[in-house]
Amino acid sequence: MLRRYSVHMFLALLGFVLVYLAYNELVNLYILSILMFMGVNIILSASLNLVNGYMGEFSCGHAGFMCVGAYVSSMLGVLLFAKDKVFGLPLLSPEFALYAFPVLIFAGGVAAAFAGLLVAIPSYKTRGDYLAIITIAANYIIISGIENISYIGGSRGFMGMKRLIRSMEDVVDLPWMLIWVFLFTIFSIWILRRYLSSTFGKGVSAICQDEVAAEIMSVNTNKIKTITFMLSSGLAGIAGGLFAYILGYVNPGSFNILKSTEVLVMVYLGGMGSLSGSVLSAIFFTVLLEVLRPLQIIKWVVIPLLLIILMQFRPEGIMGNRELGDIFPWLKRFYRFK
Amino acid sequence: MTQLHVQEKSVPVLEIENLSQRFGGLTAIANFNIALGENDLTGLIGPNGAGKTTVFNLVSGFYQPSEGEIRIGGTPIAKLKPHQVTAMGVARTFQNIRLWSDMTVLDNIRVAQHYRLGYGFFHSILRSKTYQQREAEITKEANNLLEVFDLIRYRDEFPGNLPYGTQRKLEIARALSVHPKLLLLDEPAAGLNSNDIQDLIRLIRWIHNTFDVSIWMIEHHMDVMMELCNHIKVIDFGETIAEGSPEEIRKHPAVISAYLGDDTL
Numbered sequence A: 001m002l003r004r005y006s007v008h009m010f011l012a013l014l015g016f017v018l019v020y021l022a023y024n025e026l027v028n029l030y031i032l033s034i035l036m037f038m039g040v041n042i043i044l045s046a047s048l049n050l051v052n053g054y055m056g057e058f059s060c061g062h063a064g065f066m067c068v069g070a071y072v073s074s075m076l077g078v079l080l081f082a083k084d085k086v087f088g089l090p091l092l093s094p095e096f097a098l099y100a101f102p103v104l105i106f107a108g109g110v111a112a113a114f115a116g117l118l119v120a121i122p123s124y125k126t127r128g129d130y131l132a133i134i135t136i137a138a139n140y141i142i143i144s145g146i147e148n149i150s151y152i153g154g155s156r157g158f159m160g161m162k163r164l165i166r167s168m169e170d171v172v173d174l175p176w177m178l179i180w181v182f183l184f185t186i187f188s189i190w191i192l193r194r195y196l197s198s199t200f201g202k203g204v205s206a207i208c209q210d211e212v213a214a215e216i217m218s219v220n221t222n223k224i225k226t227i228t229f230m231l232s233s234g235l236a237g238i239a240g241g242l243f244a245y246i247l248g249y250v251n252p253g254s255f256n257i258l259k260s261t262e263v264l265v266m267v268y269l270g271g272m273g274s275l276s277g278s279v280l281s282a283i284f285f286t287v288l289l290e291v292l293r294p295l296q297i298i299k300w301v302v303i304p305l306l307l308i309i310l311m312q313f314r315p316e317g318i319m320g321n322r323e324l325g326d327i328f329p330w331l332k333r334f335y336r337f338k
Numbered sequence B: 001m002t003q004l005h006v007q008e009k010s011v012p013v014l015e016i017e018n019l020s021q022r023f024g025g026l027t028a029i030a031n032f033n034i035a036l037g038e039n040d041l042t043g044l045i046g047p048n049g050a051g052k053t054t055v056f057n058l059v060s061g062f063y064q065p066s067e068g069e070i071r072i073g074g075t076p077i078a079k080l081k082p083h084q085v086t087a088m089g090v091a092r093t094f095q096n097i098r099l100w101s102d103m104t105v106l107d108n109i110r111v112a113q114h115y116r117l118g119y120g121f122f123h124s125i126l127r128s129k130t131y132q133q134r135e136a137e138i139t140k141e142a143n144n145l146l147e148v149f150d151l152i153r154y155r156d157e158f159p160g161n162l163p164y165g166t167q168r169k170l171e172i173a174r175a176l177s178v179h180p181k182l183l184l185l186d187e188p189a190a191g192l193n194s195n196d197i198q199d200l201i202r203l204i205r206w207i208h209n210t211f212d213v214s215i216w217m218i219e220h221h222m223d224v225m226m227e228l229c230n231h232i233k234v235i236d237f238g239e240t241i242a243e244g245s246p247e248e249i250r251k252h253p254a255v256i257s258a259y260l261g262d263d264t265l
Ligand SMILES: Nc1ncnc2c1ncn2[C@@H]1O[C@H](COP(=O)(O)OP(=O)(O)O)[C@@H](O)[C@H]1O
Pocket: B023, B026, B028, B046, B047, B048, B049, B050, B051, B052, B053, B054, B055
């Protein structure tokens, strides 16, 4: 009984502590924003791990899907709930923003999932390096597409999302962004975990290990690839939506190849095919980025260098393809995670 | 009534008519014909590069034939994807073992039931009643299969840790978890020692007696073929050069000359 609900209780406690600290302003806004970016990065690295680690493809355009989610949920939110110079007066009363917020984020996720078809459909026939190039192309198509729509700000970006956050806080005074990021992070890990542990989802590993055998042993490989790419890009879209609302503005430049590379680093750092590895490395990497911030652009010398060192001495990443429970079996006595 | 019954029974499990397959300028298979009944145990032999594996690849839907037609239980498989052909009851093993190496033995058997999971993405996320019921059934069936194949003690092992002969056996078990009407075995004795080969002969005969399945196998070990098959087809350079009972094949002049200098016969 205790074992069964221990993870739920731990997460509830963690959530409560975070909200308590933020509500009473015991942590400053800077720390708070780092905590929220941790959540966003966890979603990004775990969802990219689904494709690169579990399915064995090499996607390097994850930030493109993040961008779709960010723009769709931002624009929809501002159109419906905030006064804005592009869309004019809000269509609905701003008080509803609080209840509609998860729907806005999901809408971004769904749009990004469909953008994922840009990679999923070519993947029926293409693999490996060639598909990797297609993912880069997809990233560029999305970014350049948005840069060329001047109606929504083009390369200058789009803003107005802070107003939604303020109207949420006017209704109930709580640190809403922190709460939403926390919940969506748990939701993402939960969905990935369930998908991958079902016999249906193990078709993903079958494709990774031997695609011919998978197809011959009755796995509908095209269907599994479609679902997997859409799930991965959809979660990236959710992360993008959250990212946009945390910052209060978006511009296409923040979703370029450099951002995609950042996510790749997190996946390889944590370990291919390890969800707990992705979570740990996202937390570590977010902190690392902040620590290295004073170095400014030099940090892009230090981080790739770290990657080279990692590939030399521990190419399988922190966790390899194992989960926390495999490395510390005693942990399993305390939880059952489904 | 009886007549209708007889007619139903007489639809062959597999029919191949005038099958040809060309790869560029190379004719890998030319004008190939065969019909397999419900409980047949048929052999396909021929020198290396004769086109045997190509026939199996065509039957499992891996290539679209250049010419000719393949029917499973009377239904043409042209335009079907391999996973759809498998769902019609065609399972196979490979010349070089293709198990999923990072999946446990149990998962290897479970995933091969993919076409009849009966649930999809949303069920797997919501862990619906259907999901739980089907997963329980799938696991139970996989356990049973491992039990009857005497592989249950390897359940949680990875295939790479098993002896080679056991991996071959596991691959056959995985093929049977598809519930096939037709089982294609591509050189199941390749790489086995003589003890393992005797076990394999017993295993195939046991499968033939236990399961409702027509077996078609490619094999270089003639003793295996002589002992198991009731009908053998011989091809060379894609052409059928002989067919008949094992005794007929052994004496057939065309077969002897095709294998001349080849000591496998
Ligand atoms: N996908 C392919 N593309 C081109 N040539 C092929 C292909 N598959 C098989 N072949 C050729 O067809 C011939 C028959 O091959 P195969 O069926 O594997 O022979 P075997 O009887 O030894 O199983 C060989 O010459 C082989 O090189």
